[in-house]
Each structure stands twice: as structure tokens, then as C-alpha cells.
Amino acid sequence: MGNSIKLRATLDGTTTEVKAIIKHSMETGLRKDSKTGELVPAHFIQEVVCELNGKPVMTAEWGGAVSANPYISFQFEGAKAGDSVTLSWKDNKDGSDSAETQIKG
Amino acid sequence: MKRRVFLKGGLATSTLAIAMGAGLIAPRVLLAAWPKDAFEAKNVQDALKNLYGGDLTEPSDKISIKVPEIAENGGQVPVTVSSTLDKVQTISIIVEKNGTPLAASFHLTDASLPTISTRIKMGQTSNVIAAVKAGDGKVYSARKEVKVTIGGCGG
Known part of the structure; x- marks a missing residue:
């Protein structure tokens, strides 16, 4: 669990900033393998959910045009240091992962 | 022999019940279908x-x-x-x-x-x-x- 995700949540004043990098090939399905010349099947993250203390604060839907090894950052109010932030993803081949961190003050 | 089968069946059912129960306790975030x-x-x-x-x-x-x-x-x-x-x-x-x-x-x-x-x-x-x-x-x-x-x- 969480091996594909680097997750950080930092509190600055009243604002929490979440930054995450996910290890994923994000294949569009349109790229040709340089050796075989065949199309590499589509394999990309479709859903991302971020929860604060178990409640969603950000959800996203992605297509194949999000870069390989996706980076994402966003901000929210109303959390405090030590609160739990989880980020999970699901791809088009039913692969998934999630990671948890505590907000650093 | 029959009793064994019955027990096995009972175990499988209860495992399923526990799994379902767990699902209820921690529901996955419901997302609208991927558009x-x-x-x-x-x-x-x-x-x-x-x-x-x-x-x-x-x-x-x-x-x-x-x-x-x-x-x-x-x-x-x-x-x-x-x-x-x-x-x-x-x-x-x-x-x-x-x-x-x-x-x-x-x-x-x-x-x-x-x-x-x-x-x-x-x-x-x-x-x-x-x-x-x-x-x-x-x-x-x-x-x-x-x-x-x-x-x-x-x-």
C-alpha cells in the first residue's frame, strides 16, 4: 500500500497544501512501442480521491493526457497539524493504491 | 461428511458477511462514473x-x-x-x-x-x-x- 505514491501535506497558517507524485506509466493507448511498432495498450489513472480525516476534500477524473508519473497539488482550509490525509487512485485496468500521511505544521 | 460440508458452507457465508460488514463500516468514496x-x-x-x-x-x-x-x-x-x-x-x-x-x-x-x-x-x-x-x-x-x-x- 502506498508504494506508488509520494504524499506530503503541510500546514501554512490555516491553509493545508497537499502535494503528491504517483508512479504510473499513464499510457494513452496511442503511443507505439519503438521496437515492435505496435500500440502500447491504454493504461492510465482515472480516479483520484483525497480525504481529510476520512472525508473527501478533492476528487479528480483523469484521462491519458495527464503526464506520466503524475504530479498534483491543491489546497484546503480547516485542517490542523496531525490530521490524517489519504490519497488513493484507481486506473482503467482496476489497479489501485492509496497512501496516508499526517499534516505537518 | 455432510456436517463438514455444512460447516464449510457456514464459514464461507460468515466470511462474506464480515467482508460486507467491513464494506459498510468503511464505504469507498462514491464517485460519479468516470465520464x-x-x-x-x-x-x-x-x-x-x-x-x-x-x-x-x-x-x-x-x-x-x-x-x-x-x-x-x-x-x-x-x-x-x-x-x-x-x-x-x-x-x-x-x-x-x-x-x-x-x-x-x-x-x-x-x-x-x-x-x-x-x-x-x-x-x-x-x-x-x-x-x-x-x-x-x-x-x-x-x-x-x-x-x-x-x-x-x-x-
């Missing part, structure tokens, strides 16, 4: 129509798109969209000239600040469009051109 039609749309209008139910957006200067003027690597183009519109619900990032323009949609909550950063792929020089659904239910948009030296969609 396949919007992501597979071949032009901006169809993507918007499938995403927001209408292909018209109101140009707004309350949306800012931060992108590089020139992207040497179209495979990793950093994009930050932020907005001063009221109660932003959704921010979608669309690349006008990509084969399938919709790249991503982010749904925010009341606690969210209306800003999101990510990296996207661009096949060629194109406008990057940010479509933002605000609290009044309207969809606003802004665009900014990125010149791409090496495309990030082919092989």
Missing part, C-alpha cells in the same frame, strides 16, 4: 457537452492559467489553474489540439481553495483551456497558448 464520453470526445465542444451538459462557456478574467510560454517537452507541461470565482466546484483542463482534448477534471469542496496544479501532455502547440464551474452553476473559461517544441503524445 468516458467526455474523455473520448475528439473536440472541445463535445468534451464540454459531455462534461457539463452544454458546449458554451463564458469567458472570464477571474480564471488564471499558469503555463510555460514554450514547453520543450510536451510530455510534461506544468499547469496551474486558479480562480477568484465564487465557490468553485470543478476545474477542468482541456488541451484544444490534443486528439482527445479533455485532460483532467478536479472536483473541489467547500473547504478547498480554488487552485490546482498538475502536469499534462501536449501533442503540439495549442491553447490550454481551463473550464471552471462556479457556485452559480455556470461554466466559465479562460485560455492560454503553449508553444510545444517536442510533442508528448506520440512514440
